[in-house]
Amino acid sequence: MRKVLRLSRFNIASLTLGLAFLYLPILILIIYSFNASRLVTVWGGWSLRWYREFFNDRAMIEAAWMSLRVAVSSATIATLLGTLAAIALSRGERFRGRTLFSGMLYAPLVMPEVITGLSLLLLFVALNAERGFWTVTIAHTTLTMCFVAVVVQSRLGSLDRSLEEAAMDLGCDPVRAFLSVTLPLIAPAIVAGWMLAFTLSLDDLVIASFTTGPGSAPLPIRIYSEVRWGVKPEINAICTLVIALIALVIVMASLASKLSSSQGESAAPL
Amino acid sequence: MSARRIFARPARFAAIAPYVWMVLFFLVPFAFVLKISLSQTAIAQPPYEPVFDLMAGWEALKTAFAALSLDNFRLLASDDIYVFAYVRSLTVAVTATALLLLIGYPIAYGMARLPRRWQALAMVLVIVPFWTSFLIRIYAWINILQHDGLLNQILLALHLVSQPVVWLSTDSAMYVGIVYSYLPFMILPLYATLAKMEPALEEAASDLGAPPWQVFWLVTFPLSLPGVGAGVLLCFIPIVGEFVIPDLLAGSNSLMIGQTLWLEFFTNKDWPVASAAAIVLLVVLLVPLLLYERLQKRQLEQGR
Numbered sequence: 001m002r003k004v005l006r007l008s009r010f011n012i013a014s015l016t017l018g019l020a021f022l023y024l025p026i027l028i029l030i031i032y033s034f035n036a037s038r039l040v041t042v043w044g045g046w047s048l049r050w051y052r053e054f055f056n057d058r059a060m061i062e063a064a065w066m067s068l069r070v071a072v073s074s075a076t077i078a079t080l081l082g083t084l085a086a087i088a089l090s091r092g093e094r095f096r097g098r099t100l101f102s103g104m105l106y107a108p109l110v111m112p113e114v115i116t117g118l119s120l121l122l123l124f125v126a127l128n129a130e131r132g133f134w135t136v137t138i139a140h141t142t143l144t145m146c147f148v149a150v151v152v153q154s155r156l157g158s159l160d161r162s163l164e165e166a167a168m169d170l171g172c173d174p175v176r177a178f179l180s181v182t183l184p185l186i187a188p189a190i191v192a193g194w195m196l197a198f199t200l201s202l203d204d205l206v207i208a209s210f211t212t213g214p215g216s217a218p219l220p221i222r223i224y225s226e227v228r229w230g231v232k233p234e235i236n237a238i239c240t241l242v243i244a245l246i247a248l249v250i251v252m253a254s255l256a257s258k259l260s261s262s263q264g265e266s267a268a269p270l
Numbered sequence: 271m272s273a274r275r276i277f278a279r280p281a282r283f284a285a286i287a288p289y290v291w292m293v294l295f296f297l298v299p300f301a302f303v304l305k306i307s308l309s310q311t312a313i314a315q316p317p318y319e320p321v322f323d324l325m326a327g328w329e330a331l332k333t334a335f336a337a338l339s340l341d342n343f344r345l346l347a348s349d350d351i352y353v354f355a356y357v358r359s360l361t362v363a364v365t366a367t368a369l370l371l372l373i374g375y376p377i378a379y380g381m382a383r384l385p386r387r388w389q390a391l392a393m394v395l396v397i398v399p400f401w402t403s404f405l406i407r408i409y410a411w412i413n414i415l416q417h418d419g420l421l422n423q424i425l426l427a428l429h430l431v432s433q434p435v436v437w438l439s440t441d442s443a444m445y446v447g448i449v450y451s452y453l454p455f456m457i458l459p460l461y462a463t464l465a466k467m468e469p470a471l472e473e474a475a476s477d478l479g480a481p482p483w484q485v486f487w488l489v490t491f492p493l494s495l496p497g498v499g500a501g502v503l504l505c506f507i508p509i510v511g512e513f514v515i516p517d518l519l520a521g522s523n524s525l526m527i528g529q530t531l532w533l534e535f536f537t538n539k540d541w542p543v544a545s546a547a548a549i550v551l552l553v554v555l556l557v558p559l560l561l562y563e564r565l566q567k568r569q570l571e572q573g574r
Contacts, residue, residue: 011383014376015392021373022399022453025410028420032413039418081288088285095282097289104292110504110559112511114528115548118535119299122545126302142295145288174280203403206513210535220405227409227518236413239406246402 026243033236050237060222060238067202067219070133074140075197081141082148082197083190087178089149090156108146116143117210124211131213139211140201147200148193155189156182188256195253199246307342307545318541342546352547355530356554362516362526363509366448370505371498373449374456378497379490381457382464389465393458400454408447408518415443415519444520448509456501463497464490496565503562507555527551 033051037044054060085105088095108116120139124131159182167177205220212218219238226235309318346352381392399407414420415437422434437443467490475485491498513528525533527547534544 007380007383010376011380015380015384018373018377018380018453018457019395021450022396025407025414025450026399026402029406029410029413081291084284085288087281088288091281092285095285101285101289101292104296105288106563107559108296110507110562112508112513112528112551112555114511114513114531115303115552118531118544118548119303120295122302122306122541123295123299138295142291145291149288178280199401199403203405205405220403223405223409224514224518227405227412230416235409239403239409242406243402250398250401 029236030240030243032233033240035233035236038233050233051241053234054237054241057234060219060234063217063219063222064238066133066216070136070140070208070218071198071201074137074144074201075194077137078141078145078197079148079190079194082145082193083152083186085145085149086152086156090153105146105149108143109150113143113204113206117207120207121210131211132216135211135213136208136218139207140197140204143204143207144197144200147196148190151193151196152186152189155186159185191256192253195249199249202242202246303545303548306542307549308339309542310339310341311540311542342542343550345543346546346550351525351530352527355525355527356550358524359510359512359527360554362444362448362512363506366445366452366509367502367506369445369449370452370456371502374453374460374501375498377453378457378460378464381461382467393461396454396457396461404451405514407451408515411443411447411450412438412518415446438519439521441520444516447515447519448512451515452505452509455504459500459504460494460497463494467493496568499565500562503558503565507558507562510555511551 034046034048035044036047036049085101089098089102089105092098117139120135120142121131124135129135163181163185164177167181168174172180203220204218205224208218209221209224212221219242223235223238226232306318311318377396381389381396384392412419417434417436417438419437421437422431425431425435471489471493472485475489476482480488511528512526513532516526517529517532531544531547531551534540534547
């Protein structure tokens with residue numbers, strides 16, 4: 001057991017201030033979404049007026065629906081591809097072009113989104129592809145599968161390999177051993193990867209702006225074009241709904257990982 | 271050992287699908303950026319002259335290569351707007367990263383000193399804002415910083431100012447937005463190294479009579495340098511290409527390179543120049559990117 005250093009007053013103050021800095025703006029936004037008044041300055045009492053306004057705004061609803069569809073499909077494809085990539089990187093040892101492969105997987109994590117978006121748009125234009133749902137989905141998949149690969153790979157790296165080896169000693173072929181031993185163990189990481197991909201896609205503005213067509217725009221693009229013209233209370237309501245959705249996703253993810261870790265603990269003594 | 275080798279083969283097959291995907295949608299698009307950066311601008315759809323047509327055969331390809339032009343790159347170097355945009359992007363990124371380090375370090379330090387159980391909670395609390403939409407967080411700041419926003423109301427009510435202060439569309443607003451958005455990226459790597467640090471080292475230093483600031487400066491800080499490096503690079507690289515935060519929070523008098531690229535692309539429709547600017551940006555960022563990779567490799571080796 002390592003000794004814990006005493007918390008100084010300075011430590012407590014910086015922690016409190018830091019967390020306040022991170023959470024206050026979001027809290028203020030949520031409170032103002034229930035403001036009955038049109039003006040941000042005036043508190044007109046609690047009201048759901050701006051939520052009603054949002055649900056009557058067809059363009060916004062359509063944008064939100066498109067965002068959800070893109071997020072679900074791109075997160076699903078990205079989880080599939082990202083998990084495969086993580087398996088190849090952590091279990092494949094050496095294969096031809098491995099360096100290029102891992103380079104391609106890590107580059108989008110740090111590259112400015114403007115460049116990724118621009119290059120994909122040039123590709124779609126060259127292919128003469130009609131831009132819209134599918135091009136945005138492809139673009140988001142490309143970006144988010146890299147995040148999934150990192151999350152799953154770190155879990156695979158910390159896994160005890162002797163479990164797989166034991167399964168194979170008992171007569172499993174590698175694929176079977178993977179499916180019945182490794183896959184359940186890395187399932188929480190895969191779920192977390194999907195959630196991360198989903199929220200990243202839901203949030204993305206820059207790449208979506210480059211890859212979407214004239215007719216269809218995901219929610220962030222709509223919000224962005226509204227926000228540029230100043231604050232509208234309706235946007236507060238939409239933002240609060242998005243925050244609520246993401247909070248739900250986080251709670252589900254933590255429940256999933258808690259469930260699987262408690263299963264792991266109870267299974268261990270057997 | 272043999273089991274590992276048996277495993278390696280199907281694992282290699284797992285690479286096929288993501289490999290093909292990344293080549294198609296990551297590598298090939300870059301080839302297009304490079305190609306278009308070397309071509310002429312044209313008023314057409316798409317707004318550039320095709321450099322070469324793969325169907326046209328070898329002869330056409332040869333003449334096309336002879337016609338490749340570096341004009342777009344020359345234009346970039348001679349155009350003040352671009353030079354300023356690159357300089358401004360780097361200045362903003364350096365300033366913001368320094369601010370992030372200054373603000374993030376005490377928070378990470380405080381987290382590392384919490385009792386074990388609380389550390390996990392603190393980490394979740396730092397990560398959660400990163401999950402909530404980035405655009406929404408910037409928008410939340412507009413609510414606060416605008417002319418009749420919350421900040422001015424509070425200042426007026428406290429009689430600290432007699433008239434509303436202009437916060438929005440200033441560089442300070444932009445820095446607040448950048449620091450706010452990137453803070454988790456700075457705190458997490460710092461916390462990771464600080465939490466791993468042996469507390470006995472700090473105790474020994476203070477037992478030997480070092481005052482707290484000396485303990486920090488001579489023991490804690492040097493030992494946390496890997497985390498500092500990772501945090502700095504993790505923030506610096508994306509901030510250089512940042513587009514949305516300066517666009518919404520900063521004034522429009524001087525643009526960063528991300529915004530300039532965007533304008534060139536969507537408003538001026540000069541795709542060849544925009545592509546050339548993107549390539550220059552990538553080359554500028556390649557230095558910190560390679561540094562980052564080396565740092566990660568070294569940390570991995572140390573971890574073993």
